[in-house]
Amino acid sequence: MSVVAADCPSRFGELTRPSHSGPAGPDVISIAQRPATLIHLTARRAQQPALAAAVWERFQLNLPQPNHFASDNVNTLIWIQPEGWLLEAPVDTGNTLCLELKSALAGIAAVVDQTHGKCVLQVSGRTREVLARCCRLDLDPRIFGAGRSAVTLVAQVSCVLLQVDATRWCFDLIVASTYAQWLLDELQEASRAFGSVRDSAALGK
């Protein structure tokens, strides 16, 4: 039985396809996948202060307010629901962070690994036009400024959307990994008029 590709630790390789045939230029949309560790934290009943303290101690980050994220450019905490946050941390091959948090937060929070459940896509370039084609949220920086995040529908699937750089309209999109290919295809379709490239080197925090 033949085998498709060598073992790839990320789904990145599978998702990448040749760039779109649209008119390419400086304004094209760039999409890149960023490997990361993702952990869903849900505070146990009445334990949010304890969770905040533990998170501060471990990451020196405050639990962000609803619809915001907090980042020190290494770790990012994203509010995704009442009592619920998504932690994005650098790739951690041994899954040690999740195990560490499980033990540190026992009785304080439910810790669920989503590293493989979600993909982080960095989107930049003409995101304003492209996102207007697949998202119904008002993303004007005056409304949805830097530091804002939202769990919302993009291309009919639920995503976490982060406004990383409001002046350059750079976003991170976190999507369920089984929908990642669909989202990528839709983003490419939405950028049909502008062209798009997938370039992991062009971005990165």
Next chain:
Amino acid sequence: MPARHEPIFDRYSVWRLLKESIDGNRGWKQAWRKPEPKARYDVVIVGGGGHGLATAHYLASVHGITNVAVVEKGPIGLGNSGRNTTIVRSNYLLPSNIRFYEYSLRLWEGLERELNYNVMMSQRGQLSLFHSASERDAAVRRGNSMLIQGVDAVLLDREAVRAMLPFIAMDNPMFPILGGLLQPRGGTARHDAVVWGFARAANRRGVDILEHCEVTGIRCESGRVVGLETTRGFIGAGKVGIAVAGNTSQLAAMAGLRLPIETHLLQAFVSEAIKPLIGCVINFGAGHFYISQSDKGGLVFGGALDGYNSYSQHGNLPLVEHLMSAGVSMVPALSRLRVLRQWAGMMDMTMDGSPFICRTSIEGLYLNGGWCYGGFKATPGAGWCFAYTIAKNEPHPLNADLTIDRFFEGRMIDEAGVGPKPWAQ
């Protein structure tokens, strides 16, 4: 009982058309009178839609009860009777539904003669397409249910569908078309004509059609209905039948009843008129999309409910977007055609997707409602059964299962297996 008014019935025929055309069409009479309410009627039907008017017609023509009024808050026929997609069929799964709708279909087949009115009953076929093996299996079960009950059904394979409908997309990656279940006797009728035809026929037998007469209260004495408070005064009634699709909960509440019904919106659309493209009525299992072409040339199509309780009669955009996407995905030729108008009707959605024709806990008060989006095709059958139930004070076997009690007893008639989620039926 002879009509109190002078006979004012015009018999329609091509000769009559010729005669009137010579006279400049000045000789036509009113299709129905506009009488003042009497103090009391033997039966008052609330709701001047197709169902209410048909009930009045059959009360008079079958049961000889002619001291009947139909009260309607506006002009007749402008509720769901005038807001549907005109499909007529009896391709149901569950025996009690098949029997009822098949009886209704047979009445449809003779309606022109019965009413002396061309309701444009057009049996060009109704085809339900399936997209997967499990949908096919369900269609086979349904088709066999129909044939067992003596109803026509034909299973078409993929190639037969392709030959019949060369313009549809057979190979959508998520919704390939595997075949379809055809009811050759299914089709469409002209919705307004049904209302007007029944109104004219009921009027001929002396039924008073009281338009602009809104019911504001149901008067009961010691557990028995005695009449209706209306905007045109109190009207005494021996029996009262409710047939007010969309507003059934409101009317029932006047009598203190709380029903297993939610009111939801169903949108429908018509395109600009084009030369004949689509013969039969087509229903796609995927994406809740169905389409037919009217005699005038417009493509009439619709889909699922808007999905939340509403009495607004104006539809919303998410459904529009979804439906147009489904339509173009299934019938790519729709893409460059234009949609002309959209409208919405208020559906009484029940907790199992099946209707009520039954007595209520109040003596003399009868209920015809909960038609979900199947009311149009039921018009003659529902009128016939409701008239029987009112006249005899007991249900006909055809509607014996269509009671509210079925939910107490666990005898739900749930064709789709959706359960008590009216918004998803």
Next chain:
Amino acid sequence: MLLIHCPYCGARAQDEFHYRGDANVERPAPHAGQKAFYDFVYARDNPRGWHVEWWHHYAGCRRWVKIERNTVTHEIRTVKGPTQDTR
């Protein structure tokens, strides 16, 4: 497309939500009997006017929210969390 002000996420388009009907009916105690459960599962006021109803923000914070909405005009008066009082 209704605009629903989720108490957690802010103003969102209706397509991020799933509907689930009347929020004034409450699940009876386990031994309340069939009539009580009939009322919970089946009987509805179905008002013409203000209606308190459940919507699930499935594509957002996944909270069930209680919305007070007019069934004639579609105007939304309040949106509350699952255990917040509507009135």
Next chain:
Amino acid sequence: MSAHRRLQGGHIDRCKRLTFHFDGRRLFGHPGDTLASALLASGIRVVGRSFKYHRPRGIMTAGPDEPSALVELRVGSRTEPNTKMTEVELYEGLQARSQNRWPSLKFDLMAVSGLFGNMISCGFYYKTFMWPASFWERFYEPLIRHAAGLGRATCLPDPDHYEAVHAHCDVLIVGSGPAGLAAARVAGEAGARVILCERDFLPGGGLLLDPAQEIWRKEMITALERIPDVQILLRTNVFGYYDHNLLGGVEQVSDHVPEPRPHAVRQRYRTFRARHVVLATGASERLIAFRGNDRPGVMMAGAALTYVHRFGIAPGKRAVVFTNNDSAYATAFALAAAGLDGVVLADVRRESRLAAKLRAHDVDVRLGVEVNGFGTDAVTLEAQSGGRNTVRADLLCVSGGWNPNVDLASQSGAKLTWDAALATFIPGAPAQAERSVGAAHGISGIGEAARDGLAAGLVAAKISGFGGGCLDFPLPALDGSCASIEPLWEVKTSGKAFVDLQHDVTANDIRQAHREGFSHIEHAKRYTTHSMATDQGKLGGLLGAAILAEARGETLEKVGLPTFRPYTKPAAIGALAGGATGKRFQPVRRTALHAWHLHNGAVMKPTGPWLRPFYYSAAAETGWAAVLREARGVRQSVGICDVSTLGKIDLQGPDAATFLDRLYINSLSPVAVGKCRYGLMLREDGIAFDDGTISRLDRDHFLVTTTTANAEAVLEHMEFYAQTVWPELDVSLCSVTDQWAQIAVAGPRSGMTLANAVEGLDLSNAAFGFMSVGEGRVAAIPVRVFRISFSGELAYEIAVPSRHALTVWQTILTAGQEFGIVPYGLEAMDLMRIEKGHVAGSELNGQTTAADLGMDRMMKSTGDFIGRVLSARPALADPSRPRLVGIRPIESGMPLRCGAHLMSKLGSGTSLGWITSVTQSIVLGHWIGLAMLENGVAMNGNTVYAVSHLHDETIEVVVSSPNHVDPENVRGRS
């Protein structure tokens, strides 16, 4: 031929010439022309035939209110029937054909129907075609269907693309006339985010008809283009006003070019969510009913003015202008100034303040005069004082007054109110955050409209939080005109006077409808089809209502108008789909092993949003052979299957066990850590909802699986009960469907295979018995191992973090190589579960109870769970309900068929049940099935008939237990 009709001025580029074809004739126009203006400039008079009488028709208007001038535009797969030529922007190579005529436009044989005009008056079809009954479908109806309809549609797929764009703004302005421009500028300069939509390809609306306003128009547009937060969308029609200030529009991106540029869309669906909406939609001129008011050469006065000033065309050689108000004086003036000879203006009013001015410009103004007929190149004028004369004219311009375009306001919920001075309806109090301005609000005069727009723009900006807009831009001078109109709806004469040109509805039809009792405006509309054509009754809607009012002897105010509904003008269905069609119709979900499946011959099958391997096909193998090979491989040795699509829900919290006990019919709190259990959940109405396994990973930590189909619904159901019904339970839920890929390894050698692959977990029967859960490693990747079985064989499921799925999958394949491990798909899995008697979607179909499925013994006897109470209702507890059974044919070679019904005797009209699932058993060597059968358990061993009338098939089957294979479950436990 064309040159002499072109005038100076206007908004066309005379330097460039465009070639186009109409009915095969090669003609010329210029950029800036519409198809209509170019045809007028070419001297074409008859452009179409009417719907019913096939009367010749010309161009009546210059916009979307056009009833007559419809064409089939473009060719082949880009054919667009029923296109209004007044809206088609001319482009090089345009091809258009007239429609609804046979054999040709000039000589239309169908016009004989005009001879029966009186017989085919309104509603005639309800009164005939009834005899003989069988003739309707066979003869009458095909005839009607063929005669009806307008243009022809193409059956070819549309080669063009579409997209959706969602916009948000503080102020949405619809219409770019003086009011719209002023509103946009003041709101934009105040700092609000403004979107200005104009359906036309030139901004300016009524400004385009007045050369004196050209400077102001250009200056306003230049100014607007400089404000960064003002977006002007041309060729964008706002078609509908929906809830919560959401409006929908369609932008015609590429309809003015031969075909869309590469990567460009043809049309763009747009939504606008606006804080405030300014409706500057202008007004539409209305027709007057008189004999011959549909003939080629009749044109609305405003349209004639448009052709002169905007397109630089004289739309006729000799003109009569017929009016009941001031506005048409500008037309007469313009026609005279354009050099037309002997322009006559017939004004029904006896006085006019503009008469003297116009007479000074050589226009023959006749007051108190009506047009009572239009024939071939002659207008019959009749003075109210008596006296009749005929004027030679090939152009008859008509103005019956103006109707504000209130459709969007009305859709938004605003009630319409009657304005007696204007003799029309105007928008009343807003129901949403909107305001109608300018002509749309019944205001006449350019300066007046601009001021109205400016005031509305200021308010809109202020409401949105932007006060203090800059007001220092000039506005056009006030016109000072007041709406001076003397309502005249109909000039009564013999002959056909039309109120709806496209549907051929006459004033007499309306009166006949009233006589027959169709007196309500909605009844009259439906009976006559008045105002239901593609022009949406813009031209004659109010006119018809007025004739009805007169017939009823009531005021027009009382009669009212039919309800306004979307669309303000017809919209392409492809545009509204916004490109989400075909493979983009619905999101597609792929498992982590998708690529492997494709590269290994998997035939993929859509299941809900997922694509899953149906079976893996070697080159020459038919589908069913592949399925049998796969199932045999599993039963005989070992197989591997991607079951990642199962829903997986992580439950944590001290009350998780209690919560699960209430969700499922069986008890789950006793499950030990490291063990799992099968569970069934009901809906609250007692009907089976979903099944799956519940694994206890820790004291307060469970992992639940759901069926693929119900994964989303089950999570929502759980969240509903956790959040709203039992909020006191401390439990958190999280979907981990995507986190974990899941791999089933099944068959007698699955244990040996995994022993080769899994490290760190003792898989021996003693240590890891049936229904155990544990953690181990495959290829150094931590995995979770479940000993559960859907096939009935010894089987395991390996859950692996999805990015490692391929590694683990391949490691297991390698480990199983010595046993001939075979990948298997959905169909083989289905085959084996039917052999085993496990239920799936066709049994868990929303109509069956736990007892129906033979699972009533699982129900716990005490304690609350969802569905407990209502499942005990009498009819649901009735033991004679159809119950799950197994069946097999008596004659072992016979296949079974799903959907066949079971009957106790041949020819019976009573069905006892139906077959839900069938397969060819590889263990038993014949077909087997599952069925729902009345009194099912008691029927065990009996023979019944399986009947499919659809296939004309009847076979005898024996009823058995549903567990066709290994009922004691020896294999799974061994």
